[in-house]
Amino acid sequence: MTMHALVPSPDATRATPAVTARGVDKSFGAGAARNHVLKAIDIAIHPGELTLIMGPSGCGKSTLLAVLSGLLRPDAGSVEVLGTALWDLDDDGLDAFRLAHCGFVFQGFNLFGALTALEQVMLPLNYAGVTGRAAVEQAYAALCDVGLGPQAGLRPSELSGGQKQRVAVARAFVKDPALVFADEPTSALDKENGQVVVGLLHRAARERGATVLCVTHDPRLVAHADRLLRMEDGRITADGPAPAAPSGHSPY
Amino acid sequence: MTIALRQPGPTGTTLPVAPKVPPHPGTVSLARSSLLYEWKRYLAAVLAVAFSGLLVIVQVGLLVGMFATATQVVDRARADLWVVEGKTLSFDLARDMPARIEMRLRAHPAVATVQSMAITGGDWRGPGGGKVLVLVTGFDVTDGSLSLPRDFDEAKRLALREVGAVIVDEIDLAKLGVGVGDIAEINGRRVRVVGTTSGMRAIGGANVFASKATVASLSTSPGSGAETQSYFLIKLQSPDAVDAVQEQLQALSSGDEFKVLKPDELSVMTQLYWLIESGAGAGFGFSALLGLIVGIAITSQTLRGAILTSLREYATLRALGVPVRALRRVVMEQSLWVGLAGLLVTAVTTWVVAALAAAATVAIAFPWWSMVGTAAFTLAVALVSGLFSLRPLYRTEPAELLR
Ligand SMILES: Nc1ncnc2c1ncn2[C@@H]1O[C@H](COP(=O)(O)OP(=O)(O)OP(=O)(O)O)[C@@H](O)[C@H]1O
Ligand SMILES: [Mg+2]
Numbered sequence: 001m002t003m004h005a006l007v008p009s010p011d012a013t014r015a016t017p018a019v020t021a022r023g024v025d026k027s028f029g030a031g032a033a034r035n036h037v038l039k040a041i042d043i044a045i046h047p048g049e050l051t052l053i054m055g056p057s058g059c060g061k062s063t064l065l066a067v068l069s070g071l072l073r074p075d076a077g078s079v080e081v082l083g084t085a086l087w088d089l090d091d092d093g094l095d096a097f098r099l100a101h102c103g104f105v106f107q108g109f110n111l112f113g114a115l116t117a118l119e120q121v122m123l124p125l126n127y128a129g130v131t132g133r134a135a136v137e138q139a140y141a142a143l144c145d146v147g148l149g150p151q152a153g154l155r156p157s158e159l160s161g162g163q164k165q166r167v168a169v170a171r172a173f174v175k176d177p178a179l180v181f182a183d184e185p186t187s188a189l190d191k192e193n194g195q196v197v198v199g200l201l202h203r204a205a206r207e208r209g210a211t212v213l214c215v216t217h218d219p220r221l222v223a224h225a226d227r228l229l230r231m232e233d234g235r236i237t238a239d240g241p242a243p244a245a246p247s248g249h250s251p252y
Numbered sequence: 253m254t255i256a257l258r259q260p261g262p263t264g265t266t267l268p269v270a271p272k273v274p275p276h277p278g279t280v281s282l283a284r285s286s287l288l289y290e291w292k293r294y295l296a297a298v299l300a301v302a303f304s305g306l307l308v309i310v311q312v313g314l315l316v317g318m319f320a321t322a323t324q325v326v327d328r329a330r331a332d333l334w335v336v337e338g339k340t341l342s343f344d345l346a347r348d349m350p351a352r353i354e355m356r357l358r359a360h361p362a363v364a365t366v367q368s369m370a371i372t373g374g375d376w377r378g379p380g381g382g383k384v385l386v387l388v389t390g391f392d393v394t395d396g397s398l399s400l401p402r403d404f405d406e407a408k409r410l411a412l413r414e415v416g417a418v419i420v421d422e423i424d425l426a427k428l429g430v431g432v433g434d435i436a437e438i439n440g441r442r443v444r445v446v447g448t449t450s451g452m453r454a455i456g457g458a459n460v461f462a463s464k465a466t467v468a469s470l471s472t473s474p475g476s477g478a479e480t481q482s483y484f485l486i487k488l489q490s491p492d493a494v495d496a497v498q499e500q501l502q503a504l505s506s507g508d509e510f511k512v513l514k515p516d517e518l519s520v521m522t523q524l525y526w527l528i529e530s531g532a533g534a535g536f537g538f539s540a541l542l543g544l545i546v547g548i549a550i551t552s553q554t555l556r557g558a559i560l561t562s563l564r565e566y567a568t569l570r571a572l573g574v575p576v577r578a579l580r581r582v583v584m585e586q587s588l589w590v591g592l593a594g595l596l597v598t599a600v601t602t603w604v605v606a607a608l609a610a611a612a613t614v615a616i617a618f619p620w621w622s623m624v625g626t627a628a629f630t631l632a633v634a635l636v637s638g639l640f641s642l643r644p645l646y647r648t649e650p651a652e653l654l655r
Contacts, residue, residue, distance in 0.1 A: 062655040072651035099573025110568040114289035119280045132278035
C-alpha cells in the first residue's frame with residue numbers, strides 16, 4: 001500500500017470519501033490572545049475504515065473532530081459530509097443531520113445515572129422517532145452486540161468502567177449511523193477494556209461500512225486502525241496506513 | 253432501520269438461541285426516571301412548592317373562615333333572593349329602605365312570599381355586669397319563615413316567639429357572661445337566653461338572635477321600623493326561574509333604590525368588603541408573594557442543580573442530534589411533576605390542618621375556589637421555577653463540554 005497524499009485525491013481503490021474538509025480554519029480568542037488551532041486543513045475520511053488521529057496534547061485534534069462532526073463551526077473552509085455541505089446548514093439542520101447520521105463516543109461515558117443500560121441506548125432512538133417494541137428490540141440488539149445483553153437492566157452505578165463505555169458505544173451505534181466520531185474513547189479504560197472498545201469501533205467500520213474517526217493518545221489502538229493521521233500544531237503532518245504491530249516500528 | 257441480531261459478542265461466543273428481549277414499554281421518560289431515581293434531590297423542591305401552596309390555602313382558609321361567620325345568617329336562611337338598599341356594600345352594614353318596596357316585590361307573579369328581617373345594634377349587660385357590643389338579628393318566626401337559619405329546629409322557633417327571648421352562639425356564652433336560661437339586658441331591656449347555636453360567632457362583639465318583635469322592642473329610636481326595612485327576603489314559586497326573576501325585580505328599582513341578590517352573591521360581596529376593609533387582603537397578598545418568591549427560589553435552584561449534574565449527559569444527547577427544545581421539555585416535565593407532587597403534599601397537610609382547626613374550633617374554610625386557586629398557584633410556582641432553571645441547558649455545547 002502507498003502513503004495517502006496529504007491533500008485528498010481521487011483514489012480508485014476506495015469509495016468516495018464520506019467526509020471531505022477543505023481549507024478548514026479555526027481560531028479561538030482575539031488580538032494578542034488569538035490561538036490559531038486549525039490551520040487550513042484539507043482531509044478526506046473514507047467509509048469502511050477506522051481512521052485514527054494522533055498528536056500531542058493541544059494540537060487541535062478535538063477541535064478538528066468537532067468541526068468535522070457538525071459540533072463546532074469553522075472560521076473558514078468547507079466540510080462536506082455524505083454529500084451535504086455541513087456548515088451551510090442552520091442549527092436545526094445540523095441537529096437533524098447528526099440525529100440521522102452521527103454517533104459519538106467520548107472519554108467520559110456520560111450515562112444518565114437514572115437510566116438502565118437498555119434505556120440509555122433507547123433514548124436516542126426515541127428522539128429519532130423509534131418507539132415501542134421496535135425501540136426495545138433495536139436497543140437490546142445493540143447492547144447484545146457489545147456483549148452486554150445480560151446487563152441490560154443495570155444502571156451505571158452497577159456497571160464497570162469498561163461496561164459503561166460499551167453501553168456508550170451501543171448508544172452511539174444503535175441508530176446504525178454512517179459516521180462514528182470518538183474522542184479518546186479508551187483513555188479511561190484499562191488495556192483489556194480498551195481493546196474491546198476499539199475492536200467494536202473497528203467492527204463498525206468493517207461490518208457496517210461506517211466511517212469511523214477516532215482521536216486518541218493511546219498507541220495500543222494503532223494496531224486496529226486502517227489509517228493513521230498525525231497532527232501537530234493545527235496541521236496534518238503525516239497520513240498513512242497504520243502499522244501492523246502496535247509497539248513495533250513506526251514510520252513517523 | 254433495523255439492526256440484525258449479531259450474537260457473537262466481542263468475546264466471540266455464540267448464543268444458541270435468540271436472546272429474550274427484556275420487557276419495556278419502548279419509550280424512555282428521562283424526566284420521570286430521574287425524579288424517581290434521585291427523589292431525594294427533588295424532595296427540597298417538592299417541599300418548597302408544597303410550602304407555598306400551604307401558605308396560600310391556609311391563609312385563604314382562615315380569612316374565609318373568619319369572614320364567613322359574618323354571612324352565616326345569609327348562608328343559613330331559606331330565601332331564594334335578598335333585597336337590600338342599593339348602596340349597601342356589606343350584609344351587616346345594610347342601610348334602611350322604604351317599607352313600601354315590599355308591595356312592588358310582591359306584585360311579581362313569580363314571587364311566592366316576601367318577608368322582612370330586622371337588625372339592630374345594642375349594649376349587652378350580663379348578670380355579672382360586663383358590657384358587650386352586640387348585633388341583634390330579628391328573624392321572622394312564623395311557620396314559613398325565610399330568615400330563620402335552617403339549623404334552628406321547631407323548638408327554637410317556638411322559643412323565639414316570646415318577646416325578649418334570645419339565642420346566642422355557644423362560643424360567645426363566656427364573653428356575654430351568661431348560660432342558657434339566664435337573664436341579661438340589651439339597651440336596658442330584659443332578655444332571656446333560651447338556647448345556643450354554633451358557627452355564628454361575630455368577628456368582633458357578639459351576635460344575638462331573636463324575633464322581629466324582640467328587635468322592635470329593643471329599638472332605641474321609637475317610631476322607626478314601620479316605614480323602613482333593612483332586608484326583604486323572597487321565596488319564589490319555582491326556584492328554577494331565579495335568574496330571570498332577579499333581573500326583572502332589579503329592573504323595578506329606580507336608580508340604586510334597592511339591590512336584588514342571590515344569597516351567595518350577598519355573601520361574597522360581604523366577604524370581599526371585609527377582606528379589603530380590614531386590610532387582611534393586603535396582608536394576605538404580601539405573604540402569598542413571599543411564598544411565591546421562596547417557593548420559586550428553592551425550586552428553581554433544585555432543578556438547576558439537577559441540570560448541572562447531568563450537563564455532560566445532556567451535551568452527549570445534543571451531540572447525538574437531540575435538539576435543545578427536547579431537553580427543555582424534559583426539564584419542564586420535571587417541574588410539572590414536582591408541582592403535582594407538591595400539590596399532593598399540600599393536600600395532605602391541608603387536610604391535617606383542617607382536622608386540627610376543627611378540633612380547636614378555629615374557623616377555617618376551604619371553598620372550592622380556594623382549592624382550585626391554590627392548585628393553580630402551586631403548579632405555577634413549579635412551572636415558573638422550571639423556566640428559571642433552564643439557563644444552564646443553553647450551555648450544553650458538546651464541543652465545549654466533551655473535548
Ligand atoms: N473553546 C475554546 N476557547 C479557547 N480556546 C480553546 C477552546 N477550545 C480549544 N481551545 C484551544 O485550542 C487548542 C486545541 O484544543 P483541542 O482540544 O483541540 O486539543 P487536543 O488536540 O484535543 O488536545 P488533547 O489531546 O489534550 O485533548 C488548545 O490550545 C486549546 O486551549
Ligand atoms: Mg482532545
